[in-house]
Amino acid sequence: MRHINRHPRQGMQILLLLLPFVLIAAAWFMGSAVRLEANPHDKLLPGLSQMLDAVQRMAFTPDKRSGDYLLWTDTAYSLLRLLTGLAISALLGLSIGIMAGVFPLIRASLSPLMTVISMIPPLAILPMLFIVFGLDELSKVMLIVIGITPMLARDLEQRAREIPAELFIKAQTLGANSWTLVLRVVLPQLLSRLITSLRLLLGSAWLFLISAEAISATAGLGYRIFLVRRYMAMDVIIPYVIWITLLAWLMDLTLRQLHKRCFPWAEGGRA
Structure with missing residues (x-):
C-alpha cells in the first residue's frame, strides 16, 4: 500500500x-x-517549578503596588483590544468585500486601493498611529484594523467574484434588485468565508497587538512580556507565551465551531 x-x-x-x-x-x-x-x-x-512559581505569583497573588492579579488584568486588556480590532475589521472587510466584489463601478477604484494598502507593512506606520491617535487604546486597536482589514477585504472580494454568474442571472430573472442580491445571494457566501478568513488572520492580529503593547502600554500581555525581559525573567515570559498561544487556539476553535454550526453546507454537508 x-x-x-x-x-x-x-x-x-x-x-x-x-x-x-x-x-x-x-x-x-x-x-x-x-x-x-x-x-x-x-x-x-527555567525548570517547571520555577515557571509554576511565576504563574502562582502572576495569576494568584495580588500585586503589591496595584493589588491586581497581573495575569488576568493583562489578559482582560489584551482581549478587549484584540476583539475590538477584529470586530471593526470584520465589519469593514465585509462591507468593502461586498462593494468591490459585486459592483463593478466601485471595484474599479476600491480594489486597487485595497491592494496598495495591503502591501504597506502595518508595523512600519505604528509611529504614525501613535502620533495621530495618541498612546491610548485607539492606536493599538487601529493597528489591528489597518493590518487586518485590507487582507479581509481582498479575500472577501475574491470570494464574491467567484460566485457563479448563473446565480445572479437567475435571481434577477425572478425580480431581485441589487439589495436583494447582496442580502440573499452574496452575504451568506461571504459570512462563511469571513469566519474562515478571521481564523487565518488571528496570528497576524496577535502579532500587531503584542507589538503595539510592547511599545506603548501600561497593561497587557505584550506589555508584561517586554517589561520583564529586562530582568531575563524567562520563568514569566514562557508561561505568558504559552497562555497567549492557548488563547489564540481557543479563539480559533470557537470560530471553527461557529462555522460548523452556522454554515454546515460549507463543511461539505457535515453538521
Whole structure:
C-alpha cells in the first residue's frame, strides 16, 4: 500500500498529535536540568517549578503596588483590544468585500486601493498611529484594523467574484434588485468565508497587538512580556507565551465551531 493512502487510526492519531509536544517539552526540561545543575541561578532555561512559581505569583497573588492579579488584568486588556480590532475589521472587510466584489463601478477604484494598502507593512506606520491617535487604546486597536482589514477585504472580494454568474442571472430573472442580491445571494457566501478568513488572520492580529503593547502600554500581555525581559525573567515570559498561544487556539476553535454550526453546507454537508 502506498503511504499516501494510509490513514492513522483513532488511537494512533491521538498519539501522533501529542508526540511533537511531548518531544519539545522533554527536550526543554532535559536542557533545563543540565543548565540548572551547572548553575542553579541560570535564567535561560527555567525548570517547571520555577515557571509554576511565576504563574502562582502572576495569576494568584495580588500585586503589591496595584493589588491586581497581573495575569488576568493583562489578559482582560489584551482581549478587549484584540476583539475590538477584529470586530471593526470584520465589519469593514465585509462591507468593502461586498462593494468591490459585486459592483463593478466601485471595484474599479476600491480594489486597487485595497491592494496598495495591503502591501504597506502595518508595523512600519505604528509611529504614525501613535502620533495621530495618541498612546491610548485607539492606536493599538487601529493597528489591528489597518493590518487586518485590507487582507479581509481582498479575500472577501475574491470570494464574491467567484460566485457563479448563473446565480445572479437567475435571481434577477425572478425580480431581485441589487439589495436583494447582496442580502440573499452574496452575504451568506461571504459570512462563511469571513469566519474562515478571521481564523487565518488571528496570528497576524496577535502579532500587531503584542507589538503595539510592547511599545506603548501600561497593561497587557505584550506589555508584561517586554517589561520583564529586562530582568531575563524567562520563568514569566514562557508561561505568558504559552497562555497567549492557548488563547489564540481557543479563539480559533470557537470560530471553527461557529462555522460548523452556522454554515454546515460549507463543511461539505457535515453538521
